[in-house]
Amino acid sequence: SKKLNICFLGASEVGKSSLISSFQNSYFDESQTYVPTIENKSSKLYTYKQLYTINNYDTSGSIECNCIIPQTIKQCEAFVIVYSLTDRNSCDSITMYIEMIKNCFKYLKGCDNVPIILVGNKVDGDNNKNLAFTETEIQELSKYINLPYIEASAKDIRSVQSIFNLLIDTINIKEKQL
Numbered sequence: 522s523k524k525l526n527i528c529f530l531g532a533s534e535v536g537k538s539s540l541i542s543s544f545q546n547s548y549f550d551e552s553q554t555y556v557p558t559i560e561n562k563s564s565k566l567y568t569y570k571q572l573y574t575i576n577n578y579d580t581s582g583s584i585e586c587n588c589i590i591p592q593t594i595k596q597c598e599a600f601v602i603v604y605s606l607t608d609r610n611s612c613d614s615i616t617m618y619i620e621m622i623k624n625c626f627k628y629l630k631g632c633d634n635v636p637i638i639l640v641g642n643k644v645d646g647d648n649n650k651n652l653a654f655t656e657t658e659i660q661e662l663s664k665y666i667n668l669p670y671i672e673a674s675a676k677d678i679r680s681v682q683s684i685f686n687l688l689i690d691t692i693n694i695k696e697k698q699l
């Protein structure tokens with residue numbers, strides 16, 4: 522299998538840990554109490570076009586832990602930035618994370634052509650009434666951020682797998698460009 526180290530970044534409580542655990546366990550544990558993550562790694566075999574060993578690196582969205590994030594970024598080759606469709610403030614830090622990733626890559630590998638995708642999480646059925654953005658705002662945001670974009674729900678395992686499929690497609694496109 523091909524090893525793939527993926528780093529999840531984004532504001533607090535957008536669902537980074539939930540997306541990773543839904544992928545890992547094919548099950549969304551709603552009863553889990555909110556645990557602020559510092560750093561966590563989980564591994565899983567996954568097949569999409571080929572067999573991968575996916576290592577997911579979880580991070581914390583809180584500023585106090587930002588000093589750890591560059592260490593995690595260094596260990597990874599692909600990135601998922603998450604915001605929550607139910608929290609308007611959660612998109613504020615997207616550009617900061619993109620800059621962080623690109624700066625690390627420029628510094629380490631002399632290249633900033635990094636596979637990154639953007640995920641709008643919490644698009645689940647019973648939650649749609651809680652959406653904090655209009656359709657137009659979401660379109661404008663994803664146009665402005667200019668990354669491959671997908672909406673998902675940690676409750677919906679299929680949409681969680683679609684995140685990984687989109688990321689793998691993005692990696693393959695970037696590799697062809699080199």
Ligand code: GDP
Nearest residue numbers: 533534535536537538539643645648674675676
């Ligand atoms: P993190 O801080 O980004 O790791 O966020 P967590 O994964 O800890 O999730 C924060 C809260 O949002 C928890 O109460 C989760 O149960 C909830 N949550 C996460 N993903 C979803 C989702 O897709 N839909 C809904 N409705 N809630 C979610």
Ligand code: MG
Nearest residue numbers: 537538557558
């Ligand atoms: Mg977390």
